[in-house]
Amino acid sequence: MIAANLVRSRVFANSYRDSVELMRIAAELEGRGGINRAGLVMATPANQGVLREAGLLDATAAAAGPNDLVVAVAAADEDAADGAIERAAALLQGADRDGARGGESRAFVPTTLGEAVGELPGANVCLISTPGTYATAEALKALKRGMHVFLFSDNVPLEDEIELKALAARKGLLLMGPDCGTAILDGVPLGFANAVRRGSVGLIGASGTGMQQVSCLVDRAGAGISQAIGVGGRDLDERVGGVMMLAALARLEADPATKVMVLISKPPAASVAARVLDAIRSIGTPVVVNFLGGDPAAVRAAGATPAATFEEAALAASGSRAAGLDPALVEAARAEGARLAPTQDAVRGLFSGGSLAGEAKLLLKAAHASFTVIDLGDDEYTVGRPHPMIDPRLRSEHIVAIGDDPAAAVLLLDIVLGTASHPDPAGALTPAIAEARARAAAAGRYLAVVASVCGTAADAQGLERQEAELHGAGAIVAPSNAQAAAVAATIVEGRRA
Amino acid sequence: MTADLFPDGMRAVNVGLAGFADSLREHGATVAPLDWRPPAAGDRDLGLLVARLDDDDGDTIGARVAAANAQAVERILGAQPVLLDIRPAGEAIPGLGGRMLLHSGPPIEFAEMCGPVQGAVVGAALFEGWAGTPAEAQAMAARGAIEFAPCHHHGAVGPMAGVVSPSMPVVEVQNRERGNRAFATLNEGLGKVLRFGAYDESVLQRLRWIRDTLGPALGHAIREQGTIDLKSITAQALQMGDEGHNRNVAATSLFTRTLAPMLVQTADAATARDVLTFLRGNDHFFLNLSMAACKSAMDAAHGIEGSTVVTAMARNGVRFGVRLSGTGDAWFETPVGVPDGLYFPGFGPDDANPDLGDSAITETSGIGGFAMAAAPAIVRFVGGTAEDALDFTREMYRITLARNGGYALPPLGFAGTPTGIDVRRVVETGVQPVINTGIAHREAGVGQIGAGITRAPLECFGAGLRAVGRSLGVPGA
């Protein structure tokens, strides 16, 4: 008999369990170290009396009503009590997920998509991130069952993509992908996405991190996203024909909540671009188009607003004007530039987001800066290892190496927050950043660091906290990827070693 | 407010990276539990074929499969097998004549047949008087003087060796719902019997008694009675501890009770006594009736183009064969092994014959091993618990299209038996149909040496699925 110093209880409202379950849980709790007695009862007056007689009634349990389930424990110390109550809570919650199947004992866990739908009738969306080999079959099954599909997998054959999108079109369903990393449907982030305010900007994109950047900047500008629909990296290829982009355009046009649309992708094949712009021409909703590096004249001719960067697109859609590079940032950039050694003249970009890398390249080229930009999310770096948005180790290694690079003047980084990303991407890189700067300093050089954080305050990692970490590491933090590239270009402006 | 894509909330299935599901839940979506693994054991093409054959009312192939399966299931559930008569096989079974013997399982030549089946062939030849000695009989069969055909091809089914010769009395079962008929011999009992390959004088004597006394007496009583509703007996027996394949004592008792008064009325006292004594001592008598009843139901569902429903599973001691409703006469076969199980004292796996018999027709139609929940004692043969018996039935729900409410299982809350094996689901999940089976000694005539729970081999179902795919013009089948 353990000396019981304290009684703890917790009340669960609307939690109805049969007596065998409750007694089984009570028995398990009583078997735990430090627990003297445990009781799980409906808090009727009679049972409260029983609890009192058993020395298990505290104020919480006494205040509960007859339809409340009370878990009460008498324990040797706080830790034991809290642990036991958490365990009971977990068991009660687990019981919620196990349905009975013709009997009470074994919980059946589906192993196929069809069986999962059987357990969840009315399933309306399917996320697929299996190896590409199996993705087509799963997507077919999902579409046949009337679900929209978020197809994250890549290495799906082109013919399969064409077949799947044709089926989806016949059924009026979205097939987002293959190789679609980001979507936000009804405010719920799918894949790698951010917790963004709900609003009236509809986003359609063939670039995952591009969509993340636009949606975060829309949120930062005080506006919100109605739906963010990914169409997959290859949708605008000649043979796929932009099927999903056209379907998404039609869908958002019909959506009363969407008041302005943003389209982002690499420049599409000519025939596809024409088809998309044609569709835009007959749409009433204002459309902002960023075909990264594409021709703005054709966009204007279609009655849409061209945007050269993700930031421009986000601001145009949010009803703000692009203000250009913040003068404070320009000043900070010049100050950094003054500290460089003569050999240092190049920007070294190490990116986790492919579209962000692409945008940086374009901007640095246009600024005539000397640079290299590496997308560590590219296939050659991700074979056999997790994506850099999840695992920062490879990028850290590259960052440290830059400390030894005599031409490296600026380290340019993207930090992407949101679901599925690393819990503290900035914090994970700061040691490497410090090491790189130290190495440069030891060799008589000054390594400037410029970064932008693609995220929101509502993301688990916290935008402010991440930006602060980077500040703390001596980085100049720009509010967008485009501005970060501009700052980097400014630092090396006019230098040719 | 804002117009939603999912007005009643997002209900998601997450196939792949588990982490994606967490943020869905955090944002209020309901996510189905799913422990995904690659379908068809990782065979991409087979997995894709399953997907292409999946129901879809918006697609020609998907709609055809759905409609064909619905029809097949309707026919199985709607079957009404009744016992009409007992008469000589040569008279009752279409196409059985001359020097011809039926056998269990898919087609096989004499030279290839396993010990017990060759023994049964010899015994049948002696019984018919085609040969005077076992050596003569053996020679006849070896040189091709006897024609062989699967029972299944003639509307019949046979347990173990399943050999049927023209003089043997067979039960004639009719599926009232569609009018088709099915046949099986009368069960000889246990010990030294023809179906395990024995052919000595005691066996032949018993076969004669069955031909001259048992068959005619039962047949007469049945004709006078009218018909006997086999579905009703099976339904009651399932609630009395039988499962219709390895445990038949309740059904045999109900059958005996049903027929006894008429038997006493139509037969002389000595005959009635002998027949009833025989029935009292033969717990498995109803097995053959159960098999014929199941055969009549599955035959009704066979031959529906586009259907992926399994209509036969049978073994000939060398190969395991499967037939599908939508692929006509084709058998999908693979070599069969020795069943896993418990052996009677003195015997072991080295003595065992590979799996044999048409009795898996019971599982094909949803009873037998599929109804193991009704007979938990069976699992002792594989060292399991009573709960395991329920789990076998629960597992079969995953690969079947319907539940037969006519055969309710009390331990599962009166759920119906898992009925209508769908080859798509077998291939996709890798869940193999479970079969309760007896184990025969591999030498002719020794008899049963054990019992066990075995699984139908996956290869047959993969081959069958491809054949359905080809028949429907699915690309890549």
Add this chain to the structure above:
Amino acid sequence: MVSSPPIPATSVSDAVAPLLAAPHGAVHSVFPRAVNLAVDGRLLTLADVRAGRLPNGVALEDPPDFRALGLRAGDRADLGPEEIRLPSVGLAIDLSRARRWDPKLAALGGRADPGRLRPFASLGVASGFGPRAEDRWRGWHAIDALHRALGAGDLAAMLGAAGALVGRGPGFTPSGDDLLVGFSAVLTATGHPLARPFARGVAERARGATTDVAWAYLDHAARGEYAEHVGAVLRALLVGSDGDLAIAVGRALAWGATSGADALTGIAVAIGWVDGALLEAAA
């Protein structure tokens, strides 16, 4: 959005048919094979027909697992004479072919022979309502008092003892309440003069002193309405064969986790098999 096909209802209890005119209610609680709906302050239960018909029930043929569907307390229910809809999970229940069922237990009269309670041996003690001092629910003296008060025909004492049992015990229908339902059923079925006043008195005392679900059953008992499995046991006891009784007891035991057993204990208490026999079984 994909909805599932409507689930057929096979029967509707007369006692709750009027609630179908509601037109709205809310989900009160969700279980794997049953859902309670709160409608106009009463509880209506949707449950699998194979578990037996309920006095407040709509019996369903082959329902899905409601918990796995994601149905939650508070979700809206739309009611009508032809259909019940649960829009949050896209589920509809088709009432068009449901038959009406009368949950009123007929007074069969007669006395049940306590000797016939053999199949009830060692019940009740399973829930911890036994006579041993360490049985945690400490309901034993209340059970004893209830039995003696019935023997004396003393309504006030019966209600006093019953009051100590209301809301007492494990489960979301506390064992004490299930016991009182069984006890009342005997009074009703044997046409005992105190049947109605006792059941009504218990329901009044139970209001606010026990869970909503348990109170619903006591409320129905006050009107002479009982679940099918309870009625079957009573009929078998009073006018049926031993085989009927064994089957009925078996089905009652399958009800809930211990609710059936507790109801049977209540029946045993009322019939008088308390003192020696139950004590013997507890030993």
